[in-house]
Amino acid sequence: RRTLDDLAAWAWRTAVGPLLAELAPAGRPPRLVLVPMGALGVVPWHAAWTGTGRRRYALQEAEFSYAASARLYCESAARAPATGTGPALVVGDPTGDLPGAGEEAVAVHRA
Incomplete structure (x- = not known):
């Protein structure tokens, strides 16, 4: 559990925190589609956290979706809505x- 906790804190410091800082609030949380590859596929990016005492989790700041591949995501996005x-x-x-x-x-x- 400690290792997973450390991994989620690392994910915030190295990627999620800086990314969310760049996305200006537009009245609703940003929507992110992640296509992690290789070892990055085991990182729980949506569970990245920051803060001392009371934690702030990435999924509280943005909507996260995952895609198996960029090609599959593009094909799905091009389909007509269900x-x-x-x-x-x-x-x-x-x-x-x-x-x-x-x-x-x-x-x-x-x-």
Whole structure:
């Protein structure tokens, strides 16, 4: 756990903090799509944090999405928006060990 905590602090210092400092607030949090490659794929960029005492996490400052590759992201972005009227599969708790996840999946399905 300590190693993961150190990694998330490093992620803020080296990349996320400087990036967010460059993005001017535009009335809503910036939206970032990350395409981490190699060893950078194991860094929890959205969980990067800063602060002493009370922490400030990256996911509180921006909306993060991840893409498997830049090509796949570009192909997905070029598609027409989904209408949301077709069938959907919602998997919320396949192993039965996530408290509350089943109820959350049901709410997502209803919405």
